Amino acid sequence: MHIVIIWQRFLPYHVARLARLARRLAESGPCLTAVEVASSDDSYAFPGAFPKENGFEHVCCFPGSSYHAHTSDGIFKAVSAILENIRPDIVFAPATPFPEGMAAVTYRCRSATRVVMMDDAWEHTDRSGLLTRFIKRQIHRNIDVAFIPASSHREYYRNMGFPEDRIVCGVDVVDNEYFSSAADAARNKGKELRSELSLCKNYFLFVGRFLERKGIEDLIDSYIAYKTAAEDPWDLVCVGAGPDMDAIRKRAADIAGIQVVGPKYGDSLCLYYAFASVLLVPSRSDPWGLVVNEGMACGLPVIVSKGCGGAKTLVLEGENGWTYEPGDTSALTVLMQRANKLPPGSLRRMGDRSRAIVSEWSLDRFVEGVLAAVKLSRRSAAGVIADFFVKLWKGHVIIT
Template identity: 30%
Template sequence: MKNGSIAILFDRLGPYHWARLQAAARFFRVVAVETCAITREYQWERVDEAPAFEKVTLFADGSDSCKFKRALLRKKMVNALGEVDPAVAMIPGWATPASLVALEWCLRNQRPAVVMSESNAFDVKRYALAELIKRIVVSLFSAGLAGGDLQKEYLVSLGLPRHRVFTGYDVVDNEYFATNAVHVRENQTAFRKELKLPEKYFLASARFVPKKNLRRLMEGYALYRSLVGPNHWKLVLLGDGPLRPELVTLRHKLELTSDILLPGFIQYRQLPAYYALAAAFVHASSTEQWGLVVNEAMAAGLPVIVSNRCGCVPDLVAEGKNGFTFDPASVKGLGKLMADMSRLSERRLEEMREESRHIVAGFTPAHFAKAAQRAIEVAKAAPICRATLFSSLLLKALIHR
């Protein structure tokens, strides 16, 4: 396929990736390379929309072959990229064997690689040796596409030249959420009845894993409940995961079984209704590279309360204008903000909704596509990256670790 195609790699193509790829395909020829068609981590349904891009899938499911059989992964990735023969490869990060194998292929075939990253300087504890290794790996990329300002600064700190790093990676299909939210609100009585949703509620959406900080979210909600009394909003918490039994037990212990609703994992086609009928959105993660659910909530027109450890905060949350931020370790701080939000007048809430829509309008699939195009052009113009013997051996070691 040589012909100037651009390979864009993802672990699994979900709705977020699909929207970005569709937008990118309007600007250049896209071949999506998907490592696994199905994974245990994300339970998304297959996207039915006809793709405007070509797609190659290495593994049909998320079996052990995806995670542990490096030789098979290498063979499939090398064969796929050899067949596609891209002019440039856009690679998601540097943490997975699939990404590193793709980078290795680019170096061997003298093709520029663009790193797509949502990492920031504080999303995990940093160690000097690990950062040194990372700098060596990042130096093998020709350009970068980052989520936002924090993510861009982190790539620059790892050695990528500032003029070769662009923002716009972390976007969702704003139009999908906005349009469907309008439809749901126009028919809200029927949707509330069908989905069994209360009149007023905070919405949260997350995998039930430790970093999502859902225990403190529930405890913060319990404090909020005690602060506002009988006119409280309920809490609807979407998602599933290994912590579900623990959270169900905590809900019972807090005597909030009727106030905290757990509908489970909600598919993409149903999500706009939950956003549309909510009064505000809360994201409590103790650490988060970005937080795409915040994009979704804002596209649907919600005011937000977001942990200050989320990488999206500098770009998406204007303090006091479309929402508030808080220390995710502070149950008291979260509970108080929820109380403050619920006491705002309808006029003030509407102003915050409008501000959310305005801010997130700068983070669309079209922005991703244009930023990707700029990164590709810069990567093509940059000197070809060449691996030293040491960096080649380092890549091999990281792939097989």
């Protein structure tokens, strides 16, 4: 059996998932090819180095260029050509809004292959109208399996045309072992590293792209209110980059206690997770929010907006953190005050609970999801209307 997995661009968590899958497949025989559309993009600023020793074949359609520098037609044709050349038995691909996703579905319609859609959209993030949803449901009839993050997303995919027995979970995971060990190693050098990074004893941490939908303006509003009321306020450290970076830096410059440190990756990022007291994820709208996984793997309590798709699954109220309605800055302020008043021992116990919860969402969970999808048969013929929309729609290039 030949398995192909396609993503726009391979970020560190993609590579970790693929490497773990390749290790498991090496025991049973299937061949794995990972297809990367382009080696960079305009959404994420991760460094582009790809490890050479990873246990799977790596093919890049547009090496040395950005995904967003190409047209949807160009991406569709490039991915289609690779699939025609490889002729896989099963293809795991992004959702149908994207040209690489539609290339996989179109290839399925002219071959005997099966297609698994990897997606993490849900009711809160899908703002499409009735007509668009109707077309999606029709196209989905030509997709064999939906590979989604967790059961919290199941109802949405049932409503989008997938039978219950064709939905598998585990698509959104990170390398928990890496984050946990890197954070612990940093804590073992506590005083020295804190001094180098100019970090205070206690601070809230934000990690993410500086975009309106990530809620960072809401976070700053809440922090101002929190700082005004708290007797011994913690700092707020913001890690990341994005289109709103300059505006956030300018606003934060006049607020004592806020540090905007810019983008950090890998071991450098883990230093900020290691010494934080609580991770804040204020997203107004987010399909999942992998920073929640990362922070929990590092042993942090979390405060997460319900606009974040991972909140229902990863946050147990009062056990490892709290959730609140997206955009409710007053509620976020109250939760920051609550965390601030907890003794260190309580915060540590919540952090330990975070690690226990996220351990259920490891790289192995991704592998089990892939293997479960591989076992499912090809769906029956979708019909003329479904096939028509597959021919009509080729996806579009968007910045997420």
